[in-house]
Amino acid sequence: MRLAPFAAFLAVATTASLAFLLLPIVAIFAELSPGDLRDGLTSEVTRDALRVTVETNLVAMALIILFGTPTAYLLATRRFRGKALLVTLVELPLVLPPAVAGIGLLAAFGRLGLLGGTLDGLGIDIAFTKVAVVLAVTFVASPFYVRTAIAAFEAVDPDLVSASRTLGAGPGRTFARVALPLAGGGLGAGAALAFARGLGEFGATIMFAGSLKGVTQTLSLAVYQEFDVEFDNALAIGALLVVASALILLMAKLVLAWRRSNSTLITVSVPSASS
């Protein structure tokens, strides 16, 4: 069988892209014997880093959802001057180099930073603590959630919101009983994306929180530290992060696909229901 030149070109380019994207991931597992994997995952460094990662990311996700959801709802449903600018500002951390995010957080919350004096007066020192990890993750990951959440709230038919109001529900109850359930799938997907980004956070964290084992050293930071100490450990942690990230991505896709197939199922079932 002979492929047409263009089809052949597409096939070659796609094969090259996939091979390049998959090779490093395959290499992590290929370089790692099962025994090394077990030792790496049970090492003290890994266990400490896992604990720090889970703790800080859970708190960061709670903050992102708690503040991000109302922010996204306001930005999605209100029209005002300068809204586009505000949305752009919310999205800025997406494109900001992580090192810049780290130096910015230091400049704001560090001992010599903008709010440093105030915080110092209150006896609070954030830099190089778990709080710093939480702030770094929140700063870097929240745009992933807020952006998706804005789109999800915008997709809710404004007539449904109006209908809820004329049926006696105030703005708060309307948010809880109409907007939130209808945007739920999008919010879930956004949260998954933000969580995946948070797990991988490196640059801002290492600048603002450092890499103190058991305190601020997350899994990503542990990979960096271990790679010239105990390379197999670094590989094992890498494998763990690959699996976790893949699972989160898969979950986000499943949630979105489920919402979509659910809504298409409805349209498809109309003729069969009437027959």
Add this chain to the structure above:
Amino acid sequence: METLQLDLDHGLRSFRLELALTIGKETVALVGPSGAGKSSVLRAVAGLLRPERGFVTLGSDTWLDRERGIDLPPERRRVGLVFQEYALFPHLDVRGNVAYGARDRRTVPGLLERLRIADLANARVTELSGGERQRIALARALAREPDVLLLDEPLSALDAYTRRAVRAELHEFLKELQMPTLLVTHDFEDAATLADRVGVLVDGRVLQLGPPQELVGSPSDPFVASFTGANLLQGIASPGRDGLTEIALEGGGAVWTTDQGSGRVAVAVYPWEVSLSRDIPNDSAVNHVRAPVSSIVSLGNRVRVRVGPLTAEVTASSVARLALDEGDVVVASFKATGTRLLPVA
């Protein structure tokens, strides 16, 4: 039951919405072309749109008074609004939708029964037909026990077949309800079937408000006449023979009317006043237009035949008797008493 009064003044995209209405225990329809500001009226009454000036009161309750700075939010106005596309909550089943705003949840089963949707109580609203969705929207609005009912194009989301059945049903339902009801539609026939009084709304103003038979019987304005389905012929009026008014038509020829008038006018003739024949008939009709047939559209037992500038509505049997075909030259006749003379602005 109390009277709904509204007086609105609000700038829309290309015109101002200026209208005042008093609605008692009756159904009032605002009918007009799309973009005439009909939905804005409903939204202002429901509290979804804040007009620049005006008031909305129900009996002694003030819902809106811009001068006094009163503007109750929608949830504090006792109003049931049925949206054009029904706006049912897709994440709730039929019962969940109806119960959403229920003042007393015990009324829900009765409402489901009354609107013949009890069998569908657990169905997803996205799986239902247009007629069923409309009844759910109506039940949901009524569960709130509103004092005013608002219907936005209640029939436009339905196909032609369902529409006739639902129209008759809705008419009966509204009659029993005995509540100030305001509906908007672009279809005069829908308005005439459903409402006690009809107002023709164009560019934000009510041109004429009255019982449907009054709008048809004595339209105040050429637009009202054409909107209610009349043929309009433009011309210059002057006193003619036998005390009739003669109108020299713009396109040549003349017609006569019993109405008085002079100068530039429009003559309104309803399609059912026009009869068709092969030759000028020997009857009391004084007005004859000889022209080729340009279209023949059958509507059940009636047929609409387009003859030159006129549309005639005749029985299917008379079309068969005349053996009409497109292109045939026929005579369209109507009496001088079957016409209305309207001044042209």
